[in-house]
Amino acid sequence: MKKKIKWTALFLALVLFAVGIVAILKNSHYLYIFGEYLGVNCDEVELKKSSLENMKKIELKALKADDRVKFDQSLMLINSDHPLKDDHELSLSEYKDTGVQLNKCLNSAYGELSEAVFEKTGSKLFISSSYRTQEEQQELYDEDPSTANIPGTSEHQSGLGIDVYVQYYAGFGFIKTDAGQFINSNCWKYGFIIRYPSYGKEKTGMKYEPWHIRYVGKPHAKVIYNNHLTLEEYIESLKNGVWYKVDDTLISRQKTDENGRLSLPDSFKSAVISPDNTGSYIITINNAQTPNDKKSSGFNNFTDFFEYHNI
Ligand SMILES: [Zn+2]
Numbered sequence: 569m570k571k572k573i574k575w576t577a578l579f580l581a582l583v584l585f586a587v588g589i590v591a592i593l594k595n596s597h598y599l600y601i602f603g604e605y606l607g608v609n610c611d612e613v614e615l616k617k618s619s620l621e622n623m624k625k626i627e628l629k630a631l632k633a634d635d636r637v638k639f640d641q642s643l644m645l646i647n648s649d650h651p652l653k654d655d656h657e658l659s660l661s662e663y664k665d666t667g668v669q670l671n672k673c674l675n676s677a678y679g680e681l682s683e684a685v686f687e688k689t690g691s692k693l694f695i696s697s698s699y700r701t702q703e704e705q706q707e708l709y710d711e712d713p714s715t716a717n718i719p720g721t722s723e724h725q726s727g728l729g730i731d732v733y734v735q736y737y738a739g740f741g742f743i744k745t746d747a748g749q750f751i752n753s754n755c756w757k758y759g760f761i762i763r764y765p766s767y768g769k770e771k772t773g774m775k776y777e778p779w780h781i782r783y784v785g786k787p788h789a790k791v792i793y794n795n796h797l798t799l800e801e802y803i804e805s806l807k808n809g810v811w812y813k814v815d816d817t818l819i820s821r822q823k824t825d826e827n828g829r830l831s832l833p834d835s836f837k838s839a840v841i842s843p844d845n846t847g848s849y850i851i852t853i854n855n856a857q858t859p860n861d862k863k864s865s866g867f868n869n870f871t872d873f874f875e876y877h878n879i
Contacts, residue, residue, distance in 0.1 A: 640673035671727035674783035699727035756793035
């Protein structure tokens with residue numbers, strides 16, 4: 569008799585186990601989240617140090633007047649250690665006559681991302697929150713300090729962070745959808761990162777927010793996502809004054825010298841410069857993707873590269 573009870577109990581345990589497995593597989597977003605946590609979709613990207621020759625020190629004022637240089641805010645680190653300054657200058661523009669205010673630097677990139685989501689998943693992407701004023705952030709914080717950032721430390725106040733959703737699936741539910749999973753694994757291709765990834769709580773101080781995307785620009789997003797980093801870790805990893813190379817892009821984080829100058833190659837085609845909100849600037853020199861540029865992957869040194877392209 570006792571033996572029979574034992575076998576029945578074992579059988580029931582097995583049935584429960586099987587039901588559990590089926591339930592997990594049915595809610596496959598748990599498996600998806602676990603995969604992202606482990607970085608299964610990441611493909612490590614090397615950020616190589618590069619020694620450049622023929623550098624020139626240029627004053628910020630002169631760089632701002634240079635047609636080849638675009639200043640934006642794409643690499644500002646905004647968190648409780650680095651709040652927005654009181655004199656922070658807003659750089660906003662309206663997204664496609666929707667009344668939604670986004671940081672200027674990401675307006676067209678968001679359009680590309682939104683189109684890709686529709687194309688790949690058939691879902692229309694909506695924005696639930698983009699730019700917020702100090703007062704709006706204060707209200708949210710007063711309502712629930714456990715979910716809203718302290719005023720001054722939210723990316724929403726710069727228009728750089730956006731909360732997105734698809735119909736019926738907002739907040740954490742977003743990751744249950746194909747669109748949510750597409751964005752979490754692919755938004756780097758459009759210059760965005762998941763600002764508070766599942767693996768980043770110790771660095772960002774924030775729980776996983778699969779719906780909060782942040783624009784940083786394509787080369788940076790590629791390195792951050794594929795190397796399984798947070799924005800905090802990425803910016804820390806860029807040593808001041810060093811030049812790095814990823815694909816055909818040169819990246820350097822620098823403080824201005826005593827005369828307010830940054831150091832750039834003597835000749836370049838175009839550059840984007842963003843303050844990083846930690847006291848430095850991040851310079852990104854993108855080279856146009858012409859057939860000749862593609863050959864550049866064979867160059868070991870950028871002096872050769874610049875000479876070859878006569879830039
Ligand atoms: Zn948000």
